[in-house]
Amino acid sequence: MKDQSRSFKIITAISFLVASLSACTHIQEKASTWIERMSPALIPALQAVIAVVMLAGLASLFLVILPVLTMIWLAALIYAILTGFTLSTVVIFAIMTALMLVGNVADQLMMGAKAKKSGASWTGVALSTISALVFSILLPPFGGLIVALVVLFAFEAIRLKDLRQAGGTTSQMAFGCAGAILVRVFIGIVMIALWVLWVWLSPHWPF
Helix, strand or coil: CHHHHHHHHHHHHHHHHHHHHHHHHHHHHHHHHHHHHHHCHHHHHHHHHHHHHHHHHHHHHHHHHHHHHHHHHHHHHHHHHHHHHHHHHHHHHHHHHHHHHHHHHHHHHHHHHHHHHHHCHHHHHHHHHHHHHHHHHHHHCCCHHHHHHHHHHHHHHHCCCCCHHHHHHHHHHHHHHHHHHHHHHHHHHHHHHHHHHHHHHHHCCCC
């Protein structure tokens, strides 16, 4: 019985692998068709557009709340769909994906951890984060950050009944925010550098 179950699992895994490879092959064939149909003059234009989107995303990292690393990742994904994958580009894209996921989580953890370490409550941190998300849309570019700090200060001042301690908690969150921006800038630069390496390894390097 155990042998039959093991055999079934092996067959299922093999079937899934074959199906995945077939899907990847189909996507690769489609991508090859698109790039072959594209005028040679349009390929550098496509690369320029992708580069502009990535650099604009990197510049907007200073808006703090925008999902910029996701924007850079999506630009790379669109480029991959249009130009196709190779073994090297699959590895590069996988690394970019991991960096994007780590970066999107790390900055939130840094901001929350700084505030929590200084004595803030989880409720205060949660309310501050929600306020940042909402007001970064309503009052760009720095409205989200300002409102987040004000909300945290007000909540902690009411909870603790101590303005000095509430101010210390708020300042720590501000330091955490600054550190998070630096982390995301570094990860964004690495992601863009990986995409440049991707283009350099391809037959479509424009220089």
